[in-house]
Amino acid sequence: MPRHERDVRLATSTVIFALEPGVTPEGAERSASDRTSLWIPLVRRLREPGEGRWALPGGWLGAGEALDRAAARTLEETTGVTPRYLEQLYTFGDPDRSPDERVVSVVYWALVRPEETTGAIDDPNVRWFDADDLPDLAFDHNAIVEYALGRLRTKLGYSQIAHAFLGETFTIAELREVYETVLRVHLDPANFRRTVEASGALVETGEVRTGTRHRPPKLYRPAGPTDVGSAGPFRVPIAPHLRKSPS
Amino acid sequence: MPRHERDVRLATSTVIFALEPGVTPEGAERSASDRTSLWIPLVRRLREPGEGRWALPGGWLGAGEALDRAAARTLEETTGVTPRYLEQLYTFGDPDRSPDERVVSVVYWALVRPEETTGAIDDPNVRWFDADDLPDLAFDHNAIVEYALGRLRTKLGYSQIAHAFLGETFTIAELREVYETVLRVHLDPANFRRTVEASGALVETGEVRTGTRHRPPKLYRPAGPTDVGSAGPFRVPIAPHLRKSPS
DNA sequence: TCAAAAGTGTTGTACCTACACCCATGA
DNA sequence: TCATGGGTGTAGGTACAACACTTTTGA
Structure with a gap:
């Protein structure tokens, strides 16, 4: 029996989905073939591990703070987005998902309306990406987004x-x-x-x-x-x- | 922004479902009206908080141990059951769900075959209950079982x-x-x-x-x-x- | 040969897809 | 008046619930 893990840190991350009308990012011109698409905001990591990579917005769990409150708070702090729909997705806790310390992440997913994204932070370290065309993200975040996409598509059906x-x-x-x-x-x-x-x-x-x-x-x-x-x-x-x- | 939570402890618990042929527990005689039913093993808590109450089998996350491995291990240690199906259910982390310290529980649910339960530990502190007729459990475990039951019934459909x-x-x-x-x-x-x-x-x-x-x-x-x-x-x-x- | 559950046939209904068609507005 | 998407009508098909019926064994 392994000794108990006391050095684990608990974090929350959130996959946010928004619908953007048929525009390509960076204000490119609209063409007739542009279709509405699914966008998610990511934040650039400013320190190791994964410095410079894009990652899901999130942060550490606060003392005495409920998990969903932590998700909403860290989301607001990092991106300025306050979703109307927020639900727990899955908890990721493989021992090696973060190099230095043991981090267990309770991941949430959220849906926002177009108006709600206007209050979003205007910061070069926050960027919106097409959900089906993401770069290489930090940690296991690509897999997490993939999982969230599946859940979104499934849940839409019922x-x-x-x-x-x-x-x-x-x-x-x-x-x-x-x-x-x-x-x-x-x-x-x-x-x-x-x-x-x-x-x-x-x-x-x-x-x-x-x-x-x-x-x-x-x-x-x-x-x-x-x-x-x-x-x-x-x-x-x-x-x-x-x-x-x-x- | 609240200070970071460093004193949180991570545990795993598991809701195990098994089908028992139409017998009432404690070896009561079978009657024609007996139907197969859903059973769940619970363990009696031997210390506070919740001493004497029945609770879901589980335990602390081990150092360097993956979440699903911890669920399988603690399950085996407490009940002797090794399920063939094990899946993460939900993570419960309300600040006050355990009185003394902050405990976040990653809960799994499992299905076992009849043969797999025969290796179950024979201990007065481990008992099987009808899933639809549970006593008052420790912590928020009644709600957790309810949630797991819903998931089982839903997932059976697809x-x-x-x-x-x-x-x-x-x-x-x-x-x-x-x-x-x-x-x-x-x-x-x-x-x-x-x-x-x-x-x-x-x-x-x-x-x-x-x-x-x-x-x-x-x-x-x-x-x-x-x-x-x-x-x-x-x-x-x-x-x-x-x-x-x-x- | 009887009981009991396995397994097959059949019919009506509800829903759902595909597509034709009309409606109401802005330009 | 035309183009465009909103909105309605309807016929054909598929899936499935209901239930009658046949089959194959143990007793």
């Missing part, structure tokens, strides 16, 4: 978390775009509308969104108290050949 | 973990009994058979189980390398009104 990407009210087309972007599929607008409407997950606001160059779409609001993340009653209408089971 | 409850080969009726016991539903034998057979998750062994008082059922073996826990291609045929989404 819960209401898609709402967390959107504002107070939204159109069904906007909701559909969340699914299409995250799952990387094309959904039939007619069938998606019917499925979502029949689920009872949305209620009409009576308003419409104007300013488009076509028929103004109705605005909806999530039904029930804003319990994003809770069970959702509808199955996403995705192409049958993609409806395989998650791991 | 993976192959049911096999982990069974031996090398089994009949389709035995597999169905796993689903019926864990999900607490009745499944149509004919439809269950077709669904499972069509999924390709099982292959016939060519053998049959004899000794029954009826037509001898075919024996099957899981298809593919024993990757229990990996994605399963079939949906469990359960009653529609029960096929609600998980959380």
